[in-house]
Amino acid sequence: MTNDLLGRHRAVLPDWLALYYEEPLELTHGEGRHVWDAQGNRYLDFFGGILTTMTAHALPEVTKAVSEQAGRIIHSSTLYLNRPMVELAERIAQLSGIPDARVFFTTSGTEANDTALLLATAYRRSNTILAMRNSYHGRSFSAVGITGNSGWSPTSLSPLQTLYVHGGVRTRGPFASLSDEAYIAACVEDLRDLLGHTRAPAALIAEPVQGVGGFTAPPDGLYAAFREVLHERGILWIADEVQTGWGRTGEHFWGWQAHGRNGPPDIMTFAKGIGNGMSIGGVVARSEIMNCLDSNSISTFGGTQITMAAGLANLNYLLEHDLQGNARRVGGLLIERLRAVAAQIPAVREVRGRGLMIGIEITKPGTDEADPQTAAAVLEAARQGGLLIGKGGGHNTSSLRVAPPLSLNVAEAEEGAAILENALRSIQ
Template sequence: MSHSDLLTRHLAVMPSWMTPYYEHPIQIVRGFDRRLVDGEGKTYLDFFGGIAVNALGYNVPEVRDSVRRQLARGVHHTSTCYLIEQQVELAERIARLSGIPDAKVFFVNSGTEAMEAALLFATTARQSSHVLTLRNGYHGRSFGSNAATSVLGWNASRLSPLQVSHVHNGHQLRGSLAHVPQDQVNAVCLEDLREVIAAIGGGNIAAFVTEPMQGVGGLTIPPAGLLRSYQDELQKHAIPMIVDEVQTGWGRLGSHFWGSGMHEITPDVMTFAKGLGSGFTIGGVVGRPEIIDSVTAKSMSTFGGNPIAMAAGLATVNVLLSQDLQANAEKVGEIIRSGLDELSAGHPQIGEVRGRGLLLAIEIVVPGTTHPDPAAALRLHERVRELGLLVGRGGPYGNVIRISPALNLSFAEAQEGLHIIAAALRSDPSSELDGGVRQ
C-alpha cells in the first residue's frame, strides 16, 4: 500500500491532533541495526530512535531471543495478581541502579503512566495537590501528567486535577533570563523558587517535578548547580523531588547513567520508560519507600510488569551494561556534537547547539537574531529525510531539531548523519553558503 493511500485511511479514523511527520508522511515497515525501511522501500539512517525509545537499534538478537524464550512458555501475562519472577528481577536491578536508598519499584506501560503514578504517590504522601515544575517542561499526555506540562503546544487541557506553579529552568537564549549575567542566573532562579514556596507554603506542596534535560522543551539543560540548589531548598521544607528520566536515562547522556547524576542530585522519586523496553511497552517509578508505599488503597497495573516486557527490559539492561553503551554514547555523541558545533559556525540559522551524549539538539533561528524560525526547521527536517536521515523536531516553537539515535551508534554512522545534516543545511535557501541570507 502506498503512503498516500495509508494516510487517507489514517486521517479518516485517527484523531486530527495525531499528526504524522512530514509533508508526505511515511510508514516504517522494517528495521535492522540503526536503519529503518519505509513502506515504499527507502532506507534511512535513524537519528531519532522513536523519540529515544530504541536504545539498541532494531532487531537486536539479545532482546529478540529473550522475548522468544518467554513466548515459548505459552504464558504471556496473567496480571500482577500473581508473582512474576522477571518483574522482581528487573525491579531489583533498577532499584540498585537508581542510587535511591531502599528503593521500591512500580511498573506501568509508558512514561505518561509513570508520571501519573509518581504524582499519585507524592500527592498521597504529602496530602497536597500542589506541585512545582520547570517552565517548558513536558511530562505526559494524561490528565495529571499533562497538568505538570508547561509547553503550550503540548498541553492539551488547562483543566487540571493539580495546582501547578512553574519556576525558572535557567535557559538564557531568550526570555527574562537572557540579560542576566551567567554567573548570577542560578541565584536569580533560586530566589524565584523561594518566593514561590513562600507564597504557597512549603507544607502545602506535594512535589517538585523536573527533567534533567527538557525533551519536548527543546533539549535545554538547567545550568550546572541549579537543580542541586533547588533540591537543597526543597529539602528545607521536606518537599520531594520527582525526576523525569524517561528520555535521559539508561546511559544516553554518556557522562552519567541518569540525568540526575549530571546535576549531582538524588531523586526522591524517579520515572523511567522508553529505552528500557527496546520498543516494548514499559515504564515505571522507582523511589523512596515512604513515598511509594503511601498509597493505602488496593492497586495494581494490569499489564505493567508483564513477563514479555520484563524479558525485553532485562535483556536491554544486560546489553547496555555488558557492552558499556554509556561510554559509547559519550564518545560518539562528542563526534556529533563537535560536528554540529562546526556547522553552526558557518550557518547563521543555527542559534544554538546543545545536549549531552546521544541526546542533542539544533535550535534554528532567524539569522542574526534569537527569534525562532520554525519554517526553516521544518524545511531542514524534510530535507534530511529526503537525503536518508530521520531526526526529530520539537521545542516550544517547533524550531528545534532533535537527535536521539541508538546508544550503539557507530563512529561511521555518526559521520554519515553529520554529512547529511551538512548537505541539508547547504541546500536550504536561508543558508549563507547558497547566498540566501535573509534581510
C-alpha cells in the same frame, strides 16, 4: 499503497495525532541504526521512535528474549508472582541510587509520571506541584496539567495546582546573560520567592534535560541547589528520566546525577529506552513514599512478562557493551561536528546537548525569533538525504532533535552529520 494507508489513517484516527513529513512514512523494518520504508528506501535513524529504540533495531539479544518468553507465557497481571518483573526491579532499584528503593512498572512514561504525581500528592497531602517552564511530562490529564510547553498542553483544566519555576532553558529568559553561578543563584531566589506566595507544594517535577522542549538544560548543579530549598520545606523532588535515563547523556547514567550534590531524587520516573521498543515505564521511590497509598492497586499490563524479558535483555546488553561510554565518545564527536557546521549557518541559533541527546535550534537569522517553517524544511531535507531526526522546542517547535540508538558508531555519526550539514545548507 502509502497514500491509501494515509487516507485510512485519517479516516479512523484523531486529527491531533501528529505525523511527520508532508508525505508521511510507513516504516516496515529495521536493523541496527537503520530503518526501511514501504518503498524500500533505507534511512539512518537518528530519532529511534522518539528515543525508544535505545540500543538498536532488531537487536538479537532482545528479540530472542521476547520470542522465548512468548513461548512460555506473555502476560498474567501483577496479581501473580512474576519472576522477570522482580529481577528487573532488583536491577533498577540498585542502579537508581535511591536508598531502600521500591519500583512500580507501568506501560509508558506518561503513566509513570501520573503515578509519581499520585504518590507525591498522597504523601505530602498537597495537590500543588512545582514544574519547570518549557517542560513536558506526558499526555494524561494530570501530566498535561503540569506541562510547561503550551504546544503540548491542550487544556488548562487540571486536578493539580501547578506553579512554574524558571531555569530549565539556559540561553533564554531574564537570566540568560548571567554566568552559570549567577544563573543558579537567580533561579534559586526566584524559587524562594515563589514558595513565599503559596501553600507548601507536594513536589517539584523536572526533566534533567527537557526532551520535547528541544533538549534544553540548566547549568549542572541547578537542581542540587533547588533541592536544598525544597528539603528545608519537606517538598519532594521528582526526576523525570523518561528521555535522559540509561546513559543517553554519556556523562551520567541518570540525568539527575549532574545535579547529585545532595543525593538522589525522592522519586524517579523512567520509560522509553529500557524496553528498546517494548512498552515499559516505571517509578522508583523510597519505600515510605511508594508505600504511602492506603488503598489497593494493581497494574494489568505494567510489568507483564514479555516486556520485562525485553527490558532485562536490553539492560544487560547496554551495561555489558558500555553504551553509556559509547554515547559519551561518539556523541562528543557528533556534537562538535554539528557545531562546526552550525557556525556557518546563520539560521542555527544554538547546538546544545550532551552524549547522544543533541538539539539544534533554528531561528530567523540574527534574531531569537523561532522559525518553525525552516526547521520543518530541514527535517524534510534530512529525510530526502536518508536521515530521520525529530523536532521539538518551546518556541513554536523550532528545534531539531538528534537522538540515535546508543550503539551508533563513528562512521554512522559522520554519515548522519554530513546529511544534516547538507540539509542545513539547503535552507540558506
